[in-house]
Amino acid sequence: MTTSLARRRTTAAALGLASALVLAACANPTDGGTTEVAATSGARTRINLGPDQDRVTTGKVDSIAAEVPEKIRRRGTLELVASSGSAAPLTFYATDNKTVIGVEPDLAYLVADVLGLKADIHTVSWENIFVGLDSAKYDAGFSNITVTEERKEKYDFATYREDNLAFEAKKGSGLKVTGPADVAGRTVAVGSGTNQEKLLVEWSKENEKAGRKPVDIKYYQNDSDTYLALQSGRIDLYLGPNPTAAYHAATTAKTEVVGTYSGAGATLQGLIAATTKKDSGLVKPLADALDHVIGNGTYAKVLQRWGLSDEAVTKSQINPPGLPRTNK
Template sequence: MTAPLTRRTTATALGLAAALALTACGNPDDGATAEVAATPGATARTTIDTSPDRARITTDKVASLAAEVPAPIRERGTLEIADSSGSAAPLTFYATDDRTVIGVEPDLAYLVADVLGLEAHLNPVSWENIFVGLDSAKYDVGFSNITVTEERKEKYDFASYREDNLAFEARKGSGWKVTGPKDVAGRTVAVSSGTNQEKLLVEWSRTNVKAGRKPVDIKYYQNPTDTYLALRSGRIDLALGPNPTAAYHVATAGESEVVGTYSGAGATLQGLIAATTKKDSGLAKPLADALNHVIENGTYAKVLSRWGLSDEAVTESEVNPPGLPRSNK
């Protein structure tokens, strides 16, 4: 499947603006909800709850699927979930109490645990410690906007649950448009280390060098706040990250714009986000079956709609689908 660079920019940005914009600021009356116009100039408004006691979307246990869970996990009765504490809205972020973790990733993880008859234990950790914890069996599964890649499939199994789309974000009014490697030649671009975004950016930089153009000046920052400060101050030209977080920032901050989107697996393959487990742990198939169940019963669609991510829905969860190809050296 091909994924044109600008395929989802407008649709996702407007969807997030409708469902999410200004949630970080809260409602001045109760600090827990916010209202935003569905589109610029529109009068219809949508409210989203960011309070710590917000009700999660739930579903019933399915005994036949719960029986598929590996015995040690089933007997323990809990699903140990790793989620990145460095993520951002609407993926994973803190509610208005600054303690309770909310977002599309934990919502889907809890929904899967419901189906499998397990108590969900969410463990907010740094990005790299998700994989350290999976390797050591400290955690059973990672739900943290993890892209399926061919390299990762050597160590991990995957159960896909959302399309993976990336976005280039620039200061508002930049007039730039990113449609391919040549558009970032010589530009200073921020990206998170160890992500598939970094792999793609490095590959684009190599492509530019081979074509006689300037390489990309790649910069790394510790957290989204630092990245956006650098973008606002002009220390970087662009930031490359997950499309949902970029569109959310555009909608809430009003100081930047999405200037190009791209599949997380490259130009010829639609990237996929997946629940990630240690290879051969026996958990990937039960996770995929649980995800397919919630896709079928409609609760999956409700979760994505709540966070403005309906455009990134998949029709089926797959075990170890084709992933981001290895980089060309």
């Protein structure tokens, strides 16, 4: 999927983020814990934040289940991993502070249904997702993982959502971000080891080559520290996944999305994918399972319940072009 993109979505229909603490503050205790966010232009959707999720389910498909490597079939479980540092509506904790919920777990459970396996979801730090995949401790990652050319050397990918990034600023900042020049000399926070960090580093280099000031890149341990820095003026912007940034802006009214960009750069639509160790034999059944749920409508129901319909794909691609090494 290529497009001339920097996909400037000014209204964040694909919503997104808050930490579990922010979500708890937004929950309505009288209705079991819900919050309301924009789903698509002009529409709203209520998100259930409680542990009783009543997830969208589907049936096993024997022909696709038979594609799963025998070792996993015998085990009967699909060992899945997500980042413990993620946030709503991607992966986060319900109001009981122990049940893992979000669009990523919902899609993982749906794929496991098709494969006739029980989904076991583990949450770990971002870097340990890949350590666990490398060691075969986990079968697949469902954690807002972007397809990149560098990662394709070690991992196989089955895509399931578009990847769009967002620049978030303090509400009323007057800032707008459409390209590298707009962040020249700005102080911008970003997550370490993420593809948004890669993009920001490349933009900073472009600025220096053009005779502009580089980006002053900052790193924080958690979202709470990042947003405290944003509100206090210690940073100008935060670059993160569009779903999480837009959710945070919608539920707190303290920040705003001031620019969006494809996670793969200006000329390629970034894609989020289920991630497996290269040549593990699992990527095809994952892609086939995703195609099945896209076809039977359950995939659309999952995205809709999390306000992410605008990030839908029409087909799961195996190892498509990813974020270039130079991001140019």
